[in-house]
Amino acid sequence: MSIAEVTDSRRYHHGDLRRALLEAAMVIIERDGPNALTLRAVAREAGVSPAAPYHHFKDKSELLYAVAKEGFHRLKAAMGSVVVPISTHAMGVAYVGFAHANPALYRVMYDCARSREMIPDSEAEEEGGIKLLRESLIEASCGTISDIDLELAVIAAWCAAHGLAEISTFPQFQPLKDALGGEQAFLRAVFEHLGYTHGLGQTNA
Amino acid sequence: MSIAEVTDSRRYHHGDLRRALLEAAMVIIERDGPNALTLRAVAREAGVSPAAPYHHFKDKSELLYAVAKEGFHRLKAAMGSVVVPISTHAMGVAYVGFAHANPALYRVMYDCARSREMIPDSEAEEEGGIKLLRESLIEASCGTISDIDLELAVIAAWCAAHGLAEISTFPQFQPLKDALGGEQAFLRAVFEHLGYTHGLGQTNA
DNA sequence: TGTACATCAGTGAACGCGCGTTCACTGATGTAC
DNA sequence: TGTACATCAGTGAACGCGCGTTCACTGATGTAC
Numbered sequence: 001m002s003i004a005e006v007t008d009s010r011r012y013h014h015g016d017l018r019r020a021l022l023e024a025a026m027v028i029i030e031r032d033g034p035n036a037l038t039l040r041a042v043a044r045e046a047g048v049s050p051a052a053p054y055h056h057f058k059d060k061s062e063l064l065y066a067v068a069k070e071g072f073h074r075l076k077a078a079m080g081s082v083v084v085p086i087s088t089h090a091m092g093v094a095y096v097g098f099a100h101a102n103p104a105l106y107r108v109m110y111d112c113a114r115s116r117e118m119i120p121d122s123e124a125e126e127e128g129g130i131k132l133l134r135e136s137l138i139e140a141s142c143g144t145i146s147d148i149d150l151e152l153a154v155i156a157a158w159c160a161a162h163g164l165a166e167i168s169t170f171p172q173f174q175p176l177k178d179a180l181g182g183e184q185a186f187l188r189a190v191f192e193h194l195g196y197t198h199g200l201g202q203t204n205a
Numbered sequence: 206m207s208i209a210e211v212t213d214s215r216r217y218h219h220g221d222l223r224r225a226l227l228e229a230a231m232v233i234i235e236r237d238g239p240n241a242l243t244l245r246a247v248a249r250e251a252g253v254s255p256a257a258p259y260h261h262f263k264d265k266s267e268l269l270y271a272v273a274k275e276g277f278h279r280l281k282a283a284m285g286s287v288v289v290p291i292s293t294h295a296m297g298v299a300y301v302g303f304a305h306a307n308p309a310l311y312r313v314m315y316d317c318a319r320s321r322e323m324i325p326d327s328e329a330e331e332e333g334g335i336k337l338l339r340e341s342l343i344e345a346s347c348g349t350i351s352d353i354d355l356e357l358a359v360i361a362a363w364c365a366a367h368g369l370a371e372i373s374t375f376p377q378f379q380p381l382k383d384a385l386g387g388e389q390a391f392l393r394a395v396f397e398h399l400g401y402t403h404g405l406g407q408t409n410a
Numbered sequence: 411t412g413t414a415c416a417t418c419a420g421t422g423a424a425c426g427c428g429c430g431t432t433c434a435c436t437g438a439t440g441t442a443c
Numbered sequence: 444t445g446t447a448c449a450t451c452a453g454t455g456a457a458c459g460c461g462c463g464t465t466c467a468c469t470g471a472t473g474t475a476c
Contacts, residue, residue, distance in 0.1 A: 013419055013471055038462060049421050060463065110371065151381045156398035159372050163364030176356045193361035195400050244430065254454050265430065
């Protein structure tokens, strides 16, 4: 439920329109697709005039930035909330789970991260999840891993998670999912194939 | 060089406008980004009136389909042209190379593949690369791999390639690339971390 | 406590723009005789 | 080979639309006295 619905939305002054606009943007992205994310649509969704957002965002691109930043923030939160013992595998599952729960937002986040320098703030959020991943890999190796191997392991795990997040939703995999006994078993099996059974990226054989 | 440039583009009748429109669309996507891909822009790029494309595509979405299909066709060609002996690793490098050479097209292809049922034709093209990958995995296992393990290996390899294709371009990896001695060494190292040293997805340890 | 007033966060009308698409048209092409 | 004509693949003007953004405005809020 958005803040606009919680508080009395008929008030002239909204209360926290900035937050409400971000929520509205999330709704629109997931409901109507990233291309439907216009400033006017966001204002409409938040129940506010088309000019109102300009009191909170310089222009459309700044809203987009903020949406991506919020997305990375939530992704980091999802990854950080896995139950102990933290494993790379569990974090990968959380990562993929987030991407599947918010597929369109996930696309917007990465389009944003790829297409331009993130503002420092957003970069920090984006880095947040990576930091958690790195820590889990250090822990799993008992701190013996070299810097270069660690970075390679981070990237490898990130690639695996990103690939799985985007590709495993394709309908053509449904037969295999059924054969393996469901989505979770399917994800586990693919992670195993990629070397994440024990929560550590495999080192060179 | 587009066909429009090769032939006399001042002719009233174009010759192969459909092809020229696809080429123009590719140019626009890579030069101006996927959001700049409008029917009018494509016509403009091809040097033709805004109504001309309607003699070759029912509407804008049909042009988009055709672009994605052509993209998958080229991706398949890139994967198929790796030198013998064919290895999963070599095909992965070809895949990532294609994605890096045509980043925006690559996004359009996957957005298209994800957002709707591809028309049968396009699905065949999309499947093309997967088929090559599957064959390389069968060959590498000397035909002893089970059906389920084979499909898992296909998906794992596909995820790794897709993840690497989209993530390895992030600027934050530049230091590591430099430390490893360049883009190629970097890609090889990450592939190794993911178990593709010998051209076969690792089986469960 | 009550009042004047500056500030803030909204409104709603308007702008210019590029878009997808349609339409009547026209020039080029190829075929029948 | 030459001509009439159907067909095809273009043109260019026009349409309605939703967009991002601006602007003068106004209602609500909070603070100084």
